[in-house]
Amino acid sequence: MANPARLLIVDDNEDILSTFYEFFNSFGYEVKTAVDGFAALKILRDKPNYFLCLITDLVMPNITGVGLISIVKNEFPDIKTIAMTGYGDHPGALASEARADIVIFKPVDLFKIERKVAELIGRTED
């Protein structure tokens, strides 16, 4: 394995976070998690060229997912972004405006997300 597929997953719900962690781990991804936008931003700034893809919830305390995606698109334009929302249309629309690569609505299908992630970062199964 030359280039491990590194993901950062952000959600303020720890159950969702651990489900995602287990799932992507089992697919061979290297996964880091953060419980809110601020924690995620600190991780990203600490390791600027490390992650290939960010999967984030939108409605969170301190820095929301929309804020996080805006910052990522400005500071780390190479990182692909996936927004997940369960709060009606507004946050999703704002995430698109912030140039999220994909916006998906909860409840989410993990297998589907995995396929999208693989597509976005050009990961081929081998």
Added chain:
Amino acid sequence: MISPTPLIGVSIPMLKIKELINHVAKTCLNILITGETGVGKEVVAHSLYAESDRSENNFVKINCAALPETLLESELYGYEKGAFTGAHKKRYGKFLTADKGVLFLDEIGDMPLALQSKMLHVLQSGEFSPLGSDQDFKTDVWIIAATNQCLEKNIKNKTFREDLFYRLNIIKIDIPPLRKRPEDIPALVEYYFKKYLSKYPQTQAQRPDSQTMARLCSYHWPGNVRQLQNCIKKQMVLNSWDKIFEELPDNASPSETSSSEDLFQAQLAGSAMHSPAFPFDNEPGNQRMRIISEFIDLSTSSEKLFEDISLKKIKKLASDKVEKEVITFVLEKVGWNRSKAAKILKVSYKTLLYKMSEFNVNPPIS
């Protein structure tokens, strides 16, 4: 310019807020600051501005609760000469003066719905036009909004637009009340003590000893940092912590929620019939009762109380009270120029003079 108050605090939530400010000040993403009255929302806004790349430009503040709808609109967007009766000359709005800087929307929860729609449009398009103008202006302002209200609740009550909420709430900074971070109190006391010491160099005021400090730290501070600040200012003059504690409202859980009709009735009945002392500070009805108690003596018996309640009389008392404050406020703003004040208040010069003497409003003796 007066140097802005620094963000003071050593508690974990305050340290986290400082760190957050440090991380997001340069992003210029819309920010919503929440917290009870007096916690220092404007101080946080100022810190964000000071650490941003916009600190060379203007920090413009507007209080959305202090102005009536039409005035708030013209303050925000400006107007052309002749846009409405009284628009004698062109006036630039806050959106223009805040260009490349910060527009701080204080008390955003009180913004009328019609203006919320307009604000949303401006934030979406980045364009606005002054009243009476057909020209669109591009705006590059960093919006920082603040409120002590729960906007999520206001959305449910349909008094706040959900789409505007999400657009403002890109980053949220929630400042906890002072009672939840008593470890910040000694640092705040020291800061304001020093500040006022230089303002009142003749004062004999004593700093709090350890016992007093303990008392200060255990008080619940319903008015938060602003209330603490006022106490320290008072100490400069009174030099008696005992007196200051005497004047503080009783230690009880503070309440910002509005009361229900039933509770009010129950309280009114209960208090009027059984006990002369009113339970101001431990029931959610206290805000209403406090307002009422300004005009009616609630400690009398129920018969007497109901005799005293006359809507006409209370209306006069209440409107006089507000009128007096508004007149003083406007006069202070215009440097006690009475003809200017009369114009602003939209009353005749004579009426203003009459009201000034009736309410005993006098210019300060310099």
